[in-house]
Amino acid sequence: MLARLPGRLLQMIPTFILIGVVVFVLIRLLPGNPAAALLGIHATPEALARINAQLGFNRPIWVQFLLFVGRLLHGDLGISVSERIPVTEVIARRLPVTLALVVMAAAFALILALPLAFVAALRQNRASDVALRGVFQVGLSTPVFYIGLLMLGFLGAQLHWFPVGGIGSGFWSGLYHLILPALTLGVGLAAILMRSLRSTVIGVLRAEYVEFARAKGIAPWRVLTGHVLRNSLITTLALFGLNIGTLLGNTVIVENVFAVPGIGGLLVEAIFGRDYPVVQGVTLVLAVMVSIVFLLTDIAESWLDPRLNS
Amino acid sequence: MKSLLLRTAFALGTLFALNAAAYADPVMGGTLRFARNTDSEILDPVLNNANADIWILTNLYSTLILPGPDGQSLVPGLATKWSASPDGKTYTLTLRQGAKFADGSPVTTDDVIWSLNRARNPNNGIWNFLLVSIANVAAPDDHTIVITLKNPDPSIPAALATFNSAIMPHKLFEAAKGTTDTEKANNFALHPIGSGPFVLSSWQRGSKMVLKRNPYYFGTDSAGRHLPYLDEVDLTIVPDDATRILQLQAGQIDATEFIPYERVKELQSDPNITMDLFPSTQVTYLQLNAMPTLKDGTPNPLSNVKVRQALNYAISKKAIIQVVTHGLGTPMHSYLSSATPDYYGGDGPAYPFDMAKAKQLLKEAGYDKGFTLTALAQAGKANDTTTLTMIQQMWAALGVKLKIQQMDETTLDNHRNSSDFQILSAYWTNDIADPNELTDYAAYYPNIKSQYSGWKNDEVDKLFEQSQTELDPAKRTAEYKKIQQIYVANAPEFFLYETPFAAATRKTVIGFKQSPLGNDIFDEAYIQK
Secondary structure, eight states, X not given: OTTTHHHHHHHHHHHHHHHHHHHHHHHHHSSSOHHHHHHGGGOOHHHHHHHHHHHTTTSOHHHHHHHHHHHHHTTOOOBOTTTOSBHHHHHHHHHHHHHHHHHHHHHHHHHHHHHHHHHHHHTTTSHHHHHXXXXXXXXXXXXXXXXXXXHIIIIIIITOSSOSSSOOSSHHHHHHHHHHHHHHHHHHHHHHHHHHHHHHHHXXXXXXXXXXXXXXXXXXXXXXXXXXXXXXXXXXXXXXXXXXXXXXXXXXXXXXXXXXXXXXXXXXXXXHTTOHHHHHHHHHHHHHHHHHHHHHHHHHHHHHOGGGGO | OHHHHHHHHHHHHHHHHHHHHHTOOOOOSXXXXXXXXXXXXXXXTTTOOSHHHHHHHHHHXXXXXXXXXXXXXXXXXXXXXXXXXXXXXEEEEEEOTTOBOTTSOBOOHHHHHHHHHHHHOTTSSSOGGGGTTEEEEEEEETTEEEEEESSOOTTHHHHHTSGGGOOOOHHHHHHSSOSSHHHHHHHHTTSOOOSSSEEEXXXXXXXXXXXXXXXXOOOBOTTSOXXXXXXXXXXXXXXXXXXXXXXXXXXXXXXXOOOOHHHHHHHHTOTTEEEEEEEEEEEEEEEEOOSSBOTTSOBOGGGSHHHHHHHHHTSOHHHHHHHXXXXXXXXXXXXXXXTSTTOOOTTOSXXXXXXXXXXXXXXXXXXXXXXXXXXEEETTOXXXXXXXXXXXXXXXXXXXXXXXXXEOHHHHHHHHHTTOOSEEXXXXXXXXXXXHHHHHHHTXXXXXXXXXXXXXXXXXXXXXXXXXXXXXXHHHHHHHXXXXXXXXHHOSEEEEEEEEEEEEEETTEESOEXXXXXXXXXXXXXXXX
8 A cells, every 4th residue: 555655645636626626616606706795785786896806806717716726836725705814824723623623523433433333243132232223323313413402401501511612722621622522523423333333243253264263262352353353444444434524524513513613614604605715725625634534544444454455 | 557667668678779789889800701603704893794893893993972872872982072063064073182092092183084084985895885975084183073074964973973983093004014905904903903992802713802901991981980890801602592592501601692582581581691682773574576577577566566565464473573583573663673763653563464455455456366476585594484484374365375495695695686586584783873774775766776676766765865964853853754654655575573682691790781783882891799
């Protein structure tokens, strides 16, 4: 895989260009434009023309695109229409929050799903398996915002164990504030992972090489960690990588409920406000993030299953 | 006899205790934690365009004249007095001696002239129309400002009390980074210095804004104490209504606004919370297209006044107020809210529910076989869709089929601003304590075709033009009465309801107010120990 890494990285470049073009065009296909969104009911034709000229959105679309690409090559994503500050600054302020949220949510999902999937698989169709599957089914089918509100109401407002939303000030306070939103975000992913891992583990447990390992007299826990876990993780890992995109999408809802100033909420506001530079910048950053996650997933998969390298 | 004495003594005692509480000394210092549903975008009095900017700006900046506590009267601000010449074309104002900006530098006539000229520059922002009658601003000496008008304008004092006329420090603004006014404004607005009760201390976009007491603020309370009482106001951004309420109940914040109507009763019965319903200028209604054909060329029944009247009669405002506002709304008597100066509501609610009359009118108009209408609503606004769904059922009784289409705000604005709609959900809040802003928008054709409806009434247009230069307040009131009567009779909109601003505070918070224009007022707020 490492030998193929430069090739994979090169492949990502056309992907980003394609995403850049699609986003650039799509946002401009929506009715209205930044000036119309800024002016609202005050959007007389003269005011629209004046503001669009001030913002440079009166130029032909290809000129705007070339300017966008030219700036992008200098690491400049333009100026936010609503906040009137550079988009890079807006993203630099909001991205760390969302990254921390997603990483914590993914960690919670793995911490929950891995042991519980094994418990469920090893105790297949017994009471504990049925109960665990039931709980996760509920987790999977409950809307994210509702889980969030329940956690806020009970663990925050009632028991005062956690703050009721917000982001606090400082690193540790920030992490503490992110626990509930990350749990809310992680529960859904944990349910997906646990369901997949449970059935894979059941399959692997019946595989001949597991029988063989057991027959050789290898200790049961070594069979589990060395043979079963490693081989079961391959499909789960692919699923995990694919679902990081969904996780990023769900941050929109979670950030709203928990008053977390992240990039998800920013993107939604920017689309409603037709803040073209912010929409373009955030989408590109998200695309880069998802591509990196896919790449890391591929690397991890080929480490788990060396056959993929051949 | 004895019991009567006791009761009298008890009553007197209670009265005294209540009085003592009402006149208790305010607590000085402390921090008020206030949650808002959205963050400000630009803290510039002239270039802003969002309520989230405007409602905070009045805490950072002062205007020459200030809105009074009722939101309609005017009281001295940076100007201690003002007078108009007999022909109404010259206003002379006296600048407050010793007034200072939050950095300690004096407020000068140069600041006033520059700020007002910037605010009325047609290339700057969207609010310059409020000052369009000004021809010149001059200062014959260090404490006198003379404003000359192109024509008499009775709304100028109110315009000078509106956020966009805020006085900014000319030199500090010029010292900000950038070459154009827009660039300088963008940079200055990140650390704005004004002469309002508070000054911006820090701002983490999308999450928190800290306002600190401005030690140089000129304002005093009725007992002569310097305002504001609070040392600090922390404004946090919490978009979700339910989360804001949970934070208030848990004591994580002291106050919040935009309480959904369905939660008001519950908060009213919470012993730790004061539920405030402040009078507002907010009206909720349906805009309509009154042109003979729609944009796509199909004939439009709403161009017939009898059809508009019939459909207005067929809406049960009472039912909508009950379901959507949980009884907190009141029916509209005019297109203006009852908190607007020169509001006329003497003829009672506009089009009280009367299905028989509606059927009769529709028959007279020749539309008794029914027709189909399309209404546009903003996606995600549950109240708007509920209202339209209810109206759909009410109009079905007339054989009128209502189709509802949902879209995002900017798309909706686009349809409105190009008159490409038949009916759409709308609401309005005044920005100035004068009836002319909404009248210019909704009733006066030459501006934007009476809110893009295409409805034109020559008498209304003439009366409005007269009222814009009318110096006799009684005559102006009479002109507005006539405009409102004609408007209601012609029904160029579907009248729904007025609502108060619903804000809630912890019981410990005293003196927080929201003006009828929406501004959050913190200068006389304090936290009781």
